[in-house]
Amino acid sequence: MSISPIRPSYTGVTDPDSDLEVLYATLPLGMPLPPAYSPSESSTTSTSPMVDETPEYSCQLQPDEVFLDGTPLTVSRPRPGESSSSGASSSASRRPMQFNTCHNNLRLSLSSRSHQTQTPAYGHNELIEGFAEVLGSLKHIERIDLIVEGMVTTTVIDRGYPISSDSKCILSHRQTLYYSASATVSPEQERGTVASKGRLFPFSYHIPTTIDGSTAPLPPSFYRMYATMEGSVRYVMRIELHKRGILRRNEKVETVFLYLPKTTPPSTRPPSWYHYTSAAGSSSNPNRDVKIPIEPASDRSQKEWKTMVLASGTQVPDLGVEFSLLKPLVYQARSPIPFSLTVSSTSPVLPDLILSCAQVTLLRCTTIHASGQTYRHEEVIGTADFGKPESPTEAQSQSKVVRVSNGCIEGGKEQGEIAWSVDGMVEVNYALQVDIKPTLALNAAIPNFHHKEAIELTTHSAEDADNWDGVLDGPALGIIGRL
CATH class of the missing domain: 2.60.40.640 (Immunoglobulin-like)
Structure with a gap:
């Protein structure tokens, strides 16, 4: 004798005209039934479209609203011969930028003009100013040196991997910013020492115009990579902190800067457009x-x-x-x-x-x-x-x-x-x-x-150099797009 399982009864309120009774009869045994709502509860449910519930918007300001207005911030410097706009944007464009690099207890800070660059950029024979800061104690410090280097590196590439390279130093400068009484420094380093203010050690350095030991002009910052060869010109400024004692490690912090010199032709030239004549009886100017x-x-x-x-x-x-x-x-x-x-x-x-x-x-x-x-x-x-x-x-x-x-x-x-x-x-x-x-x-x-x-x-x-004062000052930022 087989016993049929007892199906739980549904006590909710249903609409006799709906097909819910048929749906409940076809549900598998053991599956919970959906909830039912009384007519009073269902009547409270809103049937109006969502558009009726959205708030009304207006372009006019309400009494409890305010309108914010501001001036866009710009860091671009006006071209020579153009007047800069007054206001906050003008003062912000003239504000110098600080480039800070930190490592352990050392911080190297370089001040630059308001150039829109992510790396410090300098021009022909420009002055680099900044300071080194020691975040810790000076008790065990023997010497703090400023080092400026320029390196040219070329690399041979085979199937995407470097296999050999050559390098040449084109700029080398060392200056002692601080030394203790027990430190031994050379006369050249002693003459280059500057007075410090607490734990800040300011410095200034003029970029030379020629390669060390040569009369050739100092090349600009450069980087190119081709299928079989790679070349770069890189300038680095580094602060080295030397400590006394075998167990104390020396520290250093460095940053890369861009050298982008501006150049001009040697002299002014005659009008750019001319008519050339040749052969016998020519009126062309041999000096032109x-x-x-x-x-x-x-x-x-x-x-x-x-x-x-x-x-x-x-x-x-x-x-x-x-x-x-x-x-x-x-x-x-x-x-x-x-x-x-x-x-x-x-x-x-x-x-x-x-x-x-x-x-x-x-x-x-x-x-x-x-x-x-x-x-x-x-x-x-x-x-x-x-x-x-x-x-x-x-x-x-x-x-x-x-x-x-x-x-x-x-x-x-x-x-x-x-x-x-x-x-x-x-x-x-x-x-x-x-x-x-x-x-x-x-x-x-x-x-x-x-x-x-x-x-x-x-x-x-x-003509730019003759007509505009200071046009050759600062870096040639147009070279950055080709680095």
Whole structure:
């Protein structure tokens, strides 16, 4: 005899018109039944939509509300010749920043101008000011030294891993900030000692303009990494604390700073746009123009061109190509560099064909030497615009046709390009490259020409230094974008 399990009865209030009774009958045994609510409780439940319950908003201020207004904080310094805005933003932009580095009981603090940089940045021959602070007692301290170093490091990379490297010290300075009565220091260190104020030891240091033991300019901070080579120029300021006793460990704290010098061309130059004339009776100024004859890219190219011309049954025409620039070959980055390309030939159509295939580009060339290997990287930073070819009347003759095309090229980063080198380590140079590469249809009529002319780029122009006082003070922040 089987006994059917007794199902618990549901005593809640249900709607006879609903299907709850059917639902309860189909529930498995042992499952708790859902709760039931009385009609009075269900009637209190709100059935109105949520939109009716949201508060009303208004653009007008209520009596218990306030409106907050403020001035955006800026740390940018106005450009030379511009007036700074008054108010809190102006005072905040002139407020110097403090760069603090702490380690154990030492703190190194550097004061810098209000530059929007995360690392202390200084310019040409600028003064570095700061102080070292000892957070503990001076009882066992024998000497506190300030050390400034600049290192050039080049590394050979193979499959993403460094395999060899070379380094060279380009800046080394040591100055004693504090020494006890029992410490022994050299006369040079004693002359460099400054008076301290309690546990603060202030110092000041002028960045030199040349590499130690050389007349070459001190290079800017630099870092580049390529597929097979890596190069860097790094400047470090360090505080070393020497203690007495074998069991007491010396301490040190250091920070990296950026050296970003501003540069200008050696002198002012004549108006930037000019019309170049050549050959006999030329009115060009020899002190103003640099005339560079351009030869075919190779002897093979010239021989192939002459062979094709002779095979066509015609005489090989005389051909001359000349590239002209302004003296001296030093220009400001991102400013127009004028040039002229002159083609002379006994053929009446050859000059126009050559000028139609000419191209002038501005290159940034980075060369890194490490462990007997050399890596060279060239980057196009500007392309020239050519004017309409002209025929100068004073340069024409009965035997030759002369065509001149004036052009202009600019490129690079504004206030961010500078040419420098460290012998045998790293070089950053600039060049104007002239290429005349005919199309396949004109390959038999025109030879290939290729030439590179080295130039220098500077961060500022000579006119900036003459017109604006203090424009060359401080770092060239445009170089930071290329670090």
